Amino acid sequence: MDERVREHAAVLVDWSARVEAGDDVVVSVAEDAHELGVAVAEALGERGANVTTLYGSAEVSRAYLKGAEAGSEGGDGDGDDGDDGDGAPSFDDDPAVERALFEAADAYLRIGGGRNTTASADVASETRQAYAKARQGVREARMDTDWVSTVHPTRSLAQQAGMAYEEYREFVYDAVLRDWEALADEMAAMKDALDRGDEVRIVTERDDAPDTDISMSIAGRTAVNSAASVAYDSHNLPSGEVFTAPYDTEGEAFFDVPMTIDATRVRDVHLVFEDGEVVDFSAGAGEGALASVLDTDAGARRLGELGIGMNRGIDRFTDSILFDEKMGDTVHLAVGRAYDACLPEGESGNDSAVHVDMISDVSEDSRLEIDGEVVQRNGTFRWEDGFEG
Amino acid sequence: MDERVREHAAVLVDWSARVEAGDDVVVSVAEDAHELGVAVAEALGERGANVTTLYGSAEVSRAYLKGAEAGSEGGDGDGDDGDDGDGAPSFDDDPAVERALFEAADAYLRIGGGRNTTASADVASETRQAYAKARQGVREARMDTDWVSTVHPTRSLAQQAGMAYEEYREFVYDAVLRDWEALADEMAAMKDALDRGDEVRIVTERDDAPDTDISMSIAGRTAVNSAASVAYDSHNLPSGEVFTAPYDTEGEAFFDVPMTIDATRVRDVHLVFEDGEVVDFSAGAGEGALASVLDTDAGARRLGELGIGMNRGIDRFTDSILFDEKMGDTVHLAVGRAYDACLPEGESGNDSAVHVDMISDVSEDSRLEIDGEVVQRNGTFRWEDGFEG
CATH class of the missing domain: 3.40.1830.10 (Thermophilic metalloprotease (M29))
Incomplete structure (x- = not known):
């Protein structure tokens, strides 16, 4: 063996x-x-x-x-x-x-x-x-x-x-086979930043793809340090993401990592948000499958999750959400249902029958800001060597 | 498939x-x-x-x-x-x-x-x-x-x-894949014969092997029609045997079908009974394994089971008791523990930590008598064509 x-x-x-x-x-x-x-x-x-x-x-x-x-x-x-x-x-x-x-x-x-x-x-x-x-x-x-x-x-x-x-x-x-203790510590820094922050903005400006510039509120929400252990309320191995439940989303986002929705391959999704809801969308392939997700119910047009992939052992898309959404140097947004763990006690977040994750590569020409401060640029976090604020 | x-x-x-x-x-x-x-x-x-x-x-x-x-x-x-x-x-x-x-x-x-x-x-x-x-x-x-x-x-x-x-x-x-209904009916005839009888005698006289001539009491005991169904209190598939719990065994028996006891191949077992107990034994191979079974406890030297194999779909020894003991044209005797189903309510039969089945081919030069009447000769039962009483 x-x-x-x-x-x-x-x-x-x-x-x-x-x-x-x-x-x-x-x-x-x-x-x-x-x-x-x-x-x-x-x-x-x-x-x-x-x-x-x-x-x-x-x-x-x-x-x-x-x-x-x-x-x-x-x-x-x-x-x-x-x-x-x-x-x-x-x-x-x-x-x-x-x-x-x-x-x-x-x-x-x-x-x-x-x-x-x-x-x-x-x-x-x-x-x-x-x-x-x-x-x-x-x-x-x-x-x-x-x-x-x-x-x-x-x-x-x-x-x-x-x-x-x-x-x-x-x-x-x-x-x-990561050093999970070390990764959990690093993810704790990301969780702290999200817990303290009120607004997240994600920007990517690449020559070969539509721009992303999207903002969302996370005020009052609690991020989960998903460190692949029940001790962190995390139930996947591998894991390696920090996620929270955003709302009041504005702007547009492009997702360059392909996904499979109901056995249909979906690529190059582009979403436009106004007042927290998807008001326009397109996909390079599988647009029908995307449309049927967004039409499921009212909550299916609002975000339920913002996740920051931090497992750098995962360096490629393998058409399996267990791995894809934890990929290092990616962020993902999910339309649909929010996780209770991210919400204040007794408050209910976005509700929907669906929860569909969409992933963007943020390793290049990209930044993630919390309350106007850059936390990650071109895949490098501010607590890492080589970070350029 | x-x-x-x-x-x-x-x-x-x-x-x-x-x-x-x-x-x-x-x-x-x-x-x-x-x-x-x-x-x-x-x-x-x-x-x-x-x-x-x-x-x-x-x-x-x-x-x-x-x-x-x-x-x-x-x-x-x-x-x-x-x-x-x-x-x-x-x-x-x-x-x-x-x-x-x-x-x-x-x-x-x-x-x-x-x-x-x-x-x-x-x-x-x-x-x-x-x-x-x-x-x-x-x-x-x-x-x-x-x-x-x-x-x-x-x-x-x-x-x-x-x-x-x-x-x-x-x-x-x-x-x-037998006609289990038909086999269950045929086995019912064997069960009736055993239930009505008081004494069973098994005799084989072959040139190439020691003779068997062994008698045992079955008075008051109830035979089980093991027809591969929980409806018959039978829990093996395949099954196809009728068995009861004999006592007061006298005589000697030779078992020509090999068996495996505790990973040791045992062949050509010969047992001599007096007053219900094994008083002498030998084996062509694996005699040590046989000895350690017989020395387990007092009950290990007495019979716990007499079984009549009636599944003619099983025509050869495969070193698996699930099949071997149900083989058509065989009888088996087990030293050790008796099954409660064969005993009158409240009566306890032979008790032991072991139950080891030993099998004899009775397809030739052989007869099985109940109360002096031949029930099976050379593998053919008295209710079958070709039976020679």
């Missing part, structure tokens, strides 16, 4: 999930994530934790959902035949085993890495939605644990990233 | 586990049993059951136990360091997640089929025992479900059987 698999497991168990002796840990292992599953089990045994291992197979899930579709075909909509009348199968609410499992768990470690990122492509979206809707209690119980989501580098994820397998493994371990 | 995988899943879900809509089903999928796991999930979706899928990986289990061994090294035996003083790591009793999982489950389907049948060979037996001992409540909760154990044909099991992979797949499907 590559020693980095064991190191990945140690970061996941110790830094991210903070597992202690006696903890009940549920681990979900995807089809091709066996090796990391083995390393995690070994680490959990060593720490004196208890482990229950789920098989997080996309093909098994797909088969179950396709079976449910077949079982509900020809139904009369009376609820007796597993068909709730809208064509989608009906599912029992919060099945006892799943609920009991997560309610009893202290931590949940999800190890992604299947054999085919589009393994469930032929399941009707109504079926998925019906399944998800019937599992809200299960999901809440799962979110109440110290949960962490990570991936094992697989050929399928390499393919999605457009990379060779060996190359992709280097990429993943560069992203995951 | 080979259509037989789907047929196997249907037998498992419908005939064996009797799953109904709304049931909470836990499925454990071994490393190389993915395909059958997919087919079972599809069938469960179609039936309207709920499914939670465990990863039954021997390598993950081994890693956890090795981790626990490493974590308890250098302990002082005070219980604080995960070492209970005898060198084995200590484990929490009945961890909450595992217990809750099985307590909430209606059925448990275990699909074996790993990549290496000796994947845990380097785990100390003290560690395994400590782990098993700490999970008695979990095991009881699991046995309280409608549980069924089966295997998906894998290369590793083919290797253990000494067969080519394609050949082994044919073997498994021949054994599993």
